[in-house]
Amino acid sequence: MSPDNLEFVILAAGKSTRNYPHSKGIPHKSLIPFGSRKVIDFIMSQIIIAGGKHITIVVADNAAIEAFKQCFVKEPEIENKFEAKGNTKGLELLQSLYIPNDVEIKYVIQEKPKGTGHAVGRVYDEIKSTGRNIVMIWPDDIVLCDKKSKDKYKRTPIYKRAVDEYIKMGCKGNLGITRPVDNPSRWGIIDDGYFKEKPKDSKSNQAAFGLFIFDKSVCEKLSESASLMDEGKAVEGIVGGELAFAAALNQSIDEDPNTQKIHTIPMQDSDTYLDCGSIEGYEKALLYTLLTESEFEDDNLEFIKPIVDKLWEKRNKEENNVNNK
Numbered sequence: 001m002s003p004d005n006l007e008f009v010i011l012a013a014g015k016s017t018r019n020y021p022h023s024k025g026i027p028h029k030s031l032i033p034f035g036s037r038k039v040i041d042f043i044m045s046q047i048i049i050a051g052g053k054h055i056t057i058v059v060a061d062n063a064a065i066e067a068f069k070q071c072f073v074k075e076p077e078i079e080n081k082f083e084a085k086g087n088t089k090g091l092e093l094l095q096s097l098y099i100p101n102d103v104e105i106k107y108v109i110q111e112k113p114k115g116t117g118h119a120v121g122r123v124y125d126e127i128k129s130t131g132r133n134i135v136m137i138w139p140d141d142i143v144l145c146d147k148k149s150k151d152k153y154k155r156t157p158i159y160k161r162a163v164d165e166y167i168k169m170g171c172k173g174n175l176g177i178t179r180p181v182d183n184p185s186r187w188g189i190i191d192d193g194y195f196k197e198k199p200k201d202s203k204s205n206q207a208a209f210g211l212f213i214f215d216k217s218v219c220e221k222l223s224e225s226a227s228l229m230d231e232g233k234a235v236e237g238i239v240g241g242e243l244a245f246a247a248a249l250n251q252s253i254d255e256d257p258n259t260q261k262i263h264t265i266p267m268q269d270s271d272t273y274l275d276c277g278s279i280e281g282y283e284k285a286l287l288y289t290l291l292t293e294s295e296f297e298d299d300n301l302e303f304i305k306p307i308v309d310k311l312w313e314k315r316n317k318e319e320n321n322v323n324n325k
Contacts, residue, residue, distance in 0.1 A: 035289035037096070117242075165263065195208065
């Protein structure tokens with residue numbers, strides 16, 4: 001078994017209104033800046049580091065397909081321009097966005113918001129004959145590992161940790177990465193090997209996020225449900241008009257708990273979680289990555305430090321004036 005047995009599916013069909021105005025006018029929020037790159041560039045790099053060779057991006061329409069293709073297309077004329085001007089940094093940044101020739105990128109259109117379960121089911125229809133399992137990725141969840149940690153596991157990106165573990169499992173069963181949350185009732189929680197969507201009462205506080213790998217038995221169920229949904233028929237697992245994956249996943253676990261209970265890869269204390277799924281979270285993520293994940297991070301830090309110091313000094317004076325009145 002190897003990463004070649006996996007199909008990495010990036011969910012990018014939503015309207016991304018929670019990121020307005022940053023995402024307004026572009027097909028998806030994964031195309032907005034993230035450090036020196038875009039969110040989608042970071043996601044693709046993490047997949048490639050994990051050994052991924054087969055990637056499907058679920059999008060809303062053909063215009064979105066073209067927008068994503070432009071992110072990965074090679075531009076030799078721009079390379080020549082940078083070389084002629086001696087712009088080494090620009091050349092390196094441009095070339096870092098290119099996808100290796102042995103990586104295959106496909107697209108599946110989901111015209112209406114029909115849910116993650118529907119997206120997985122439709123992609124599985126396309127790749128079923130390959131025998132690959134599906135790795136579902138929410139691109140608004142970002143985890144940065146501690147690249148300087150002495151612990152090899154902690155400095156390994158979390159996608160690779162998850163994929164390595166799934167390969168050890170023989171590419172069978174279900175696996176999700178998790179992080180602790182303060183209020184489990186707001187999240188999809190993994191509790192005793194099952195997936196519970198926003199539970200009112202849970203013994204676990206481990207929320208699934210970022211990446212989830214499905215057993216083929218779950219994909220088969222989601223494929224069938226997606227087909228029935230498209231035909232306008234009643235389907236188990238519809239939440240808010242969209243097909244969630246929880247019902248199919250938990251049904252598969254009920255049928256074979258010994259092999260199908262969800263295996264988890266917890267986020268490490270040394271990891272940094274960035275939520276790009278809202279305007280508030282994204283702006284924090286952008287600030288953080290401009291200072292830690294940018295080719296110009298040292299310059300950015302030098303530029304922003306006196307500004308921040310001055311702003312804090314001004315705020316403290318204003319608070320003191322209010323308190324002294």
